[in-house]
Amino acid sequence: MSVLIIAEHNNTALNGGVLNTIKAATLLKDDAIDVLIMGKDCAAVAQTAAKVPGVRKVLHADAPLYEHALPEDMASLIVGLAKNYQYILAPASTSGKNTMPRVAALLDVAQVSEITAVISGDTFVRPIYAGNAFATVQSKDPIKVITVRATVFDAVPADGGNATVESVAAGADTGLTKFVSQELAKSDRPDLTAAKVVIAGGRGLSSAEQFKAILEPLATKLNAAIGATRAVVDAGFVSNDLQIGQTGKVIAPELYIGIGISGAIQHVAGIADSKVIVAINKDEEAPIFQIADYGLVADLFTAVPELTAELG
Amino acid sequence: MKVLVAVKRVIDYNVKVRVKTDKSAVETANVKMSQNPFDEVAIEAAMRLQEAGIVKEIVIVSMGVKDCQEQIRYGLAIGGDRGILVETNSELQPLSVAKLLKALVEKEKPQLVIVGKQAIDDDANQTGQMLAALLGWGQGTFVSKLEMDGAAAKITREIDGGLESLSVKLPAVLTVDLRLNQPRNVKLPNIMKAKKKPLETLTPEQLGVDITPRLVTLKIEEPAKRKAGIKVPDVKTLVAKLKNEAKVI
Secondary structure, three states: OEEEEEOOEOOOOEOOHHHHHHHHHHOOOOOEEEEEEEEOOOHHHHHHHHOOOOEEEEEEEEOHHHOOOOHHHHHHHHHHHHHHOOEEEEEOOHHHHHHHHHHHHHOOOOEEEEEOEEEEOOEEEEEEHHHOEEEEEEEOOOOEEEEEOHHHOOOOOOOOOOOEEEEOOOOOOOOOEEEEEEEEOOOOOOOOOOOOEEEEEOHHHOOHHHHHHHHHHHHHHHOOEEEEOHHHHHOOOOOHHHEEOOOOEOOOOOEEEEEOOOOOHHHHOOOOOOOEEEEEEOOOOOHHHHOOOEEEEOOHHHHHHHHHHHOO | OEEEEEOOEEEOOOOOOOEOOOOOOEOOOOOOEEEOHHHHHHHHHHHHHHHOOOOOEEEEEEEEOOOHHHHHHHHHHHOOOEEEEEEOOOOOOHHHHHHHHHHHHHHHOOOEEEEEOOOOOOOOOOHHHHHHHHHOOEEEEEEEEEEEEOOEEEEEEEEOOEEEEEEEEOOEEEEEOHHHOOOOOOOHHHHHHHHHOOEEEEOOOOOOOOOOOOEEEEEEEOOOOOOOOEEEOOHHHHHHHHHHHOOOO
16 A cells, blocks of 8 residues: 655756645555656656655656656556556646546546545545535545645655665657657746745736836745736736646745736636735726735736835 | 547536535536537637648537537537537546547547647546547647647647647647637527538447446535635735734735
8 A cells, every 4th residue: 555656857856846745645644655756867856855754765767768758658657657556646737737647547547636635545625616616526446546736735844754766667668749849937036836925917917018017026025926817828928837727827825916817717716725815906896806815906007016115 | 630629518617606505516507508618729729720721520529418419519610520429417527538539539530639628617637638548649738839740740738837849649639728729709600500510429338438437526515715805095004914914024
């Protein structure tokens, strides 16, 4: 009876969501948690994972094949290891969402997507309808393939453990897909899903220039990540990886400040777990005021610079 | 080539859903139903490939109750050539849908299956990936750009940190992101024409697929309600509240 965690990384560092996923795994009250690291030249990542307290064993599959985390190749390796495990977990990131259903189908089991709570060894809670309802589901499958909403589980400590690292032979190249290129957004700001403070902008910002001019000074002052609504991303003000909501990222910061955001169902799905929600909007009927702890009905073009100045 | 597009009937995205008092499900009686928004993007993608002369036939498929015909007809009005409904009153979960789709793929032999990246009701984001796995095909998920390149699909995917480009060998399964395209409006004459397009009805039994759900839903609940807080009169008060009351800055 043990848990296999599919760890996400960029071949040099472990993705933060993995520590939250390990936390979820400890709630399964299972005795053994193993972490699988698939990648290219990623021995350092395997060593990092081995230091996480509570990890029994790190399985390390190192091959050029795994450099870009293609789901076809990863899934076939995972399925080969699956018979030793009762649970296979991954963060519900784009990578986890991409690979895990493939694993589940190959094992002929259902996948439980994006769990937000563990009730018992076979029963979990997960959001449906953009977080407007929560389903408690019981899995009847012998192997439970699960993705975890990382923001609702605390991260386990990254240090203090001493797991063994075991090499795993790479699987065959399926040759079904080829990596071509990657275009990663570069930012000095904290990662959106991990930031303590998030400033999000909506359609009210009216242009890419205004979005930058109004939000960036405030974000700098608060050491905040910047996020956006779909409208803003579609209008091309910012890149899509900053989208918060049902189809973008789900965040749970200490403080969320929504600026010029009406609060559509699909956006609220991504912010509802924030500790404190602040809304600045000139429309006092905007739905976001129904969930905001502090609302300021004001023109953002004067209120936000004033707020930035006030924070000194 | 032939393309299969799968569409799902879901509660309209603008509806604020209500959970039934017995916590068994979400209320669907007298609630507006629509095509899953991601699936409209999938049909539009297929249409554009047809208009580019790459795709010859678009088959729109859906699974579930008889009323799913409406969503197939809608897809045919956008431009699909014919429809297939796999009719059942039983609950369908992504693994079952993927198995039904696999059976249809074996029957229809398309080169490409295009589906939405997720349905806005179950938010599972599984079916396309599961179908690709069952068929042993490559997958291109969360696609925001699509070009055909001979025997491969050149796709750009939305990933957490930005974008990724892949070449996926055909036949393949693609799941589309909202950013791929802007679906066209359906014109009235096309709705009339769609009524005359062929729509075949099959059952899971005819396709030889066991659709027994693997997950049992024990209950459905409303999320903890977030109470509306207070409105502050000015920026100074806001900062004071955040510092002294909420203690978050």
